[in-house]
Amino acid sequence: MSTHPEVLWAQRSSESDDAKNVVYLTVNLPDIQESTLAYNLTPTSISFKAKAGDVSRNIQEKEYEFSLDFFAEVDPEHSTKKLTTRSFSAVLRKTNKQSEYWPRLTKEKVRNAFLKTDFSKWVDEDEQDGAAIPEEDGADFGMGGMGDMGGMGGMGDDDGPPPLEEAEPLK
Numbered sequence: 545m546s547t548h549p550e551v552l553w554a555q556r557s558s559e560s561d562d563a564k565n566v567v568y569l570t571v572n573l574p575d576i577q578e579s580t581l582a583y584n585l586t587p588t589s590i591s592f593k594a595k596a597g598d599v600s601r602n603i604q605e606k607e608y609e610f611s612l613d614f615f616a617e618v619d620p621e622h623s624t625k626k627l628t629t630r631s632f633s634a635v636l637r638k639t640n641k642q643s644e645y646w647p648r649l650t651k652e653k654v655r656n657a658f659l660k661t662d663f664s665k666w667v668d669e670d671e672q673d674g675a676a677i678p679e680e681d682g683a684d685f686g687m688g689g690m691g692d693m694g695g696m697g698g699m700g701d702d703d704g705p706p707p708l709e710e711a712e713p714l715k
Contacts, residue, residue, distance in 0.1 A: 546593070549573040549608040552662035557669070559643050567618065567649065568665045571632040575603055578627060585625075587617040587639065588651075592632070610658065613651040616640055645669045 550572040558564035573596050580595040590612050597605035617639040625634040638646075649659065 546607045546609040548610050548656075548658035549592075549596075551610060551612075551656075551659050552665075553649050553659065554662040554665035554667075555638075555645055555649075556667065557638070557643055557645050559641050562622070562637060562641070565638045565641055567614075567636040567638065567646075568662060569634045569636060570662055571608075572630075573608060573632065574630050575601075576627060576632055577605075580607075581627065581632070583625065583632070583634075585618070585620045585623060585634070585636070587620060589613045590634075590636075594632070612649065612656075612659075615646040615648055615651055 552570040552572055554568045556564045556566050556568075569590070571592060573594070575596050575598045577595045577597075580593075582591070582593040584591045591609070592611070593607070593609035595605055595607050597603045599605060618636040619639050622637040623634060625632070650656065
């Protein structure tokens with residue numbers, strides 16, 4: 545029996561820029577076995593099926609699957625996908641160029657418990673023009689520009705409180 549994986553999504557919309565007219569979809573599922581991955585993207589739907597787990601690391605194998613009909617059409621030819629050890633992600637190019645967001649991901653107005661908003665990639669509709677395009681999963685999250693920030697205030701070369709023998713007696 546198959547289980548639904550957690551699916552996260554966010555979107556951008558643009559009347560003029562194809563790169564900013566997309567849906568970000570992430571199947572939050574570690575240890576997907578690439579040989580079992582079945583992914584099918586059409587202009588109106590997506591289907592996903594895969595086994596995840598690793599018996600050698602004592603992680604039980606399970607089969608996962610889902611399928612969704614989109615609210616509006618996407619362009620499969622200009623959409624991309626990526627498989628990592630933590631997830632399967634896709635950037636789906638919307639067919640219709642418009643500045644308004646889709647009101648939901650799915651065609652049906654039904655709540656899917658496994659489908660959630662990806663707040664790490666979400667930007668409000670009125671703030672999307674200044675927003676950066678999210679990095680792909682697995683990007684370098686290092687502290688590159690933060691190497692010389694120092695510690696908390698008062699933690700520098702201070703020797704700390706005076707030794708007890710030098711402290712003033714209480715009166």
